[in-house]
Amino acid sequence: MSTRKASEGEERPIEGRDALVAPMQAGEKAPDAWKIGTEHEKLVFNKQDKHAPSYDEPGGIRDILMAMRQFGWEPVEENGKVIAMSGDDGTISLEPAGQFELSGAPLDNLHQTCAETGRHLKQCKIVGEECGVGFLGLGMWPDKTREELPVMPKGRYDIMMRHMPRVGDLGLDMMLRTCTIQVNLDYASESCMAQKFRTSLALQPLATALFANSPFTEGKPNGFLSFRSHIWSDTDPHRTGMLPFVFEDGFGYERYVDYMLDVPMYFVFRDGKYIDAAGQSFRDFLKGELPALPGELPTASDWTDHLSTAFPEVRLKSFLEMRGADGGPWNRICALPALWVGILYGEGGALDAAWDLVKDWSMEEREALRNAVPKQALDAPIPGGRKLRDLAGEVLDIAHAGLAARARHDASGNDETGFLEPLREIVDSGKVPAQLLLEKFHGEWGGDIGRVYEEAF
Template structure:
C-alpha cells in the first residue's frame, strides 16, 4: 500500500479534488512504467511466518535492507515500516501480514523494470539470507491461518483491521495472506485516462486468469486458481470491484471524484497521529463537520490518502493502477508490465484493445470477474473463452510493444517479456494449475514443497 502523504494545503472546493487527478496528465513522450509487487516472507527452516519483532524479524530485515541499499527508513510511531530510495523514487513498504512490497520508480521501458527488479531481489536476498528468511512467489500464503499470521505495527493497518469485518467477511484474508503484482501507467488527458481505464477494467478478468497463482489455503487446495482475486469480492463492496461507472456516458475525473466522495473514510492523519474515522464522510471533513475531529478541515494529504484506500480492479490516482493479478516469479512480474504497456501506450494498440472490449455489457464483464478466479482461462466471456480473449489481447499487446520499439543493449524489444503469457495461452494452463498438478503428484498432497519450489 502507498506511503501516506503529508501536504497540509487546505482543500475547500470540489474543483480542487478534481484538479488533484488532472495534475497527473503527461505528454506521451514522458509516459513511464511503475511496477509494484509483493512477496510473502517465511522462515526457511520452519516454513512459518515472520513476525515484526525479534532478532530475525521484519524490523531487522528492513534495517539490513536499508544498509544494503542506502535507502532511508520510513517510521510510524517509532517503528520502521518501510524504506524510501534516496535516488530514484522507489520505496519498500510492508503489507499488513509482513508482505514486502517494492514500489518501483517510474522507468521508461520494461527492460528497466526488469533491471530494477533484479537489483531489488539481489539486495533483498543479501539482507534476508543471513536471517534464514525466504520469500514465496505465490498470490496467497499456502499454509498459515489468519490467526497464525502476524499483523504489522502500522497505524493505518490497525484501523483497517478493526473496520474490515464490518463491511465484508474476507478483509482480514486480503490484508494478511495475499500478494499481488501491479503496474502503474500514465495518461495524457482526461479522454485518454477514460479510454485506458475502460479497456483495462474490461480486461482485468483476463489478467486474473493469466496470472492466477493462489490455489492453496490453510495447507490444501482452496477450489480456486486465484483465491486472492476471489477474496477481493467479499472485502468491501463500497471500494472494490469492476467500477461500472467508468463506462457511463460522460464519465471523467468528476465522476471518479463523486464516487470517491461516497466511499467511507478509514483515517485522518494529523502530524504523526492516525485518527480512526472509519465509516465517516470526506464531505463532512471538507466542511469541518467530522464527528470524530470537529473543526478539522480537509487537506491535500487527506485527499491523497483517501484515494489510496479504495481498491477497484483499476484504481485512478495520478496514474492508473492495474490491480487484478496474483504475484508470480520475476518473469511473470515483468510480463505484467509488458502486457499492459503494449495494450495502452501505443495508440493503434489502444484502439484495437477498445474494439476488442467495447461490445461487452456490464453484466458480461461482471460475470467474467466473478468466474475467472475459479475457472481461469476456461471462463466464458461474450461467447468466447478467456483463453481465446487472452490470445487476442496478447497479439494486440505484442503489436503495441513492437511499435514502441524500445530495445535493450542486445537489440531485443519488449515483446520478449510476453513469452511466459503466450506459453500459458498455448498450453491452456495457468501456473496455479501447474502447482495443483504438483500437489497431486510429486508433492504428495502437501504444500510444504511450495516453500522450496515457489520462491524468489
C-alpha cells in the same frame, strides 16, 4: 498499500471542488513523458520452520528492512518504528502481515523495469541469507491461518483491521494473506484516461486469469485458481469491484470524484498519528462535520490519503493502477507491465484495437466474467460463445504489436516484446500458474503443501 512519507506537512484546507479534481489533472503527461511503475509483493518465511516472521523477532521484518541499508536504502519511520525503506528504486513498504513489497520507481521502459526487479530480488536473496528467511512468489499464503500471521506496527492497519469485519467476511484475508503485482501507468488527458480506464477495467479479468496463482488455503486446494481475486468480492462492497460508471458516456475526473466521495473513510492523519474515521463521510469532512475531527476541514493530503483507500480492479489517483494480478516469480513480475504497456502505451492503435474486442459487452457480461475467472481462469466463458483463452491470444497479439511499435531497445538491440513470452506460454498451454501448482500438489508433492516452499525465489 500506500506508505505515507513522514515529511509530509499540513496544508491549507481544500477550497472548492477544483481541489478534488486537481490530483487527477496533475497526472496528465505528454506521451513522451509517460512512465511505468511496477509494484510486487512477496511472502516472507523463516527458512527453518517456515513461520511468517514477526516485526520485532531476530531476523524479523524490521531486521530485513534495516539490512537493506547496505544497498543504499534509507529508513522511513512512523512513531519510532521503521515502516518503509526509501531509495533510488522506489520504496520498500511494510505490508499488513509483513509481505515484502517493492513499489518501484517510475521508469521509461520495460528493460529498466526488469533491471530494477532483478536488483531488488538479488538484494532480497542476500538479505534473506543474512536473516535466515526466504521469499515466496504466490498470490496468497498457502498454509497459514490468520492467527498464525503477524500484524505490522502501522497505524492505518490497526484501523483497517478493526473495520474490515464490519463490512465483509474476507477483508482480513486480503490484508494478511494476499500478495499482488500491480502496474501504474500514465495518461495524456481526461479523455485519454477514460479510454485507458475502460479498456483496462474490461480486460482486468484476463490479467487475473493469466496470473492466477493462489489455489491453496491452509494447506489444501481451495477450489479456486485465484482465491486472492475471490477475496476482493467479499472485502468491502463500498470500495471494490468493476465500477459500472466507468463505462458510461461522459465518464471523467468529476465522476470519479463523486465515487470517491461516496467511499467511506478509514482515517485522518494528524501530528504523526492516524485518527480512526472508519465509516465516516468525506462529504461531511468537506463541511467541517467529520465526527472524528469536528470543525476541521480536509487538506490536499487528506484527499490524497483517501484516494488510496478504494480498491477497485483499476484505481485512479494521479495515474492508473492495474490491480488484477496475483503475486508471482521474476519472469511474471516483468510480464504484467509488458501486457499493459503494450496495450495502453503501445503505438499503432493498440489501445483502440483492444477496446474494440470488449466494447460491445454489457455490464452484466463484464460482471459475469469477473465472477467466473477466480475459479475458471482462462476457461471462463465470454460473450460470443467463446472462452477467455480465445480472447487472451488476441490481446497478446495486440500487446506484442504495441510493444514492437514502441521500439524501445536494450543495449543488445532487443525490443520489449520478449517480456510477454511467459504469458504466451500460459495461453498456448491453457494452464495458468495455479493449475501447474495443483498438478504438483496432487502429483510429485504427494499432497504435502510444505513442498511449495521449493518455489521460493
